[in-house]
Amino acid sequence: MKSTILRNSIFSFLVVIFSLTAGLSQTGAKTEKAVIKTSIACSHCQQCGSCGKMLNKNLKSTAGVKKFTLDEKAETFTIVYDPAVTDIKKLRTAVSKLGFDADGVKADPAAYDQLDECCKK
Secondary structure (H helix, E strand, C coil), X not given: CXXXXXXXHHHHHXXXXXXXXXXXXXHCCCCEEEEEECCCCCCCCCCCCCHHHHHHHHHXXXXXXXXXXXXXXXXXXXXXXXXXXXXXXXXHHHHHCCCCCECCECCCHHHHHHCCHHHCC
């Protein structure tokens, strides 16, 4: 009788532990990182009052984008995103619509014209 109670207790404990572990592993959203080559002429785009504001507003509001950084020296955008929501092709298009080249995707001419002169090459 005691061994049955002990066995049931151990079994119940293992079921609870397994359930918690399975639940926790599913709550972590999967993200990927994309590094997109661009062309930037200035050294302060992300801090700029107009371009930086535009980048933060528009790129961060792109579906699936979690965060991004701009490395002016390396001329790259590093974007952390949810692959269930977006993909690298959509991210390149989003960057190009902001007026910047994105790997092989040319900058949207109208958006490029809206950039500050210091950001144009």
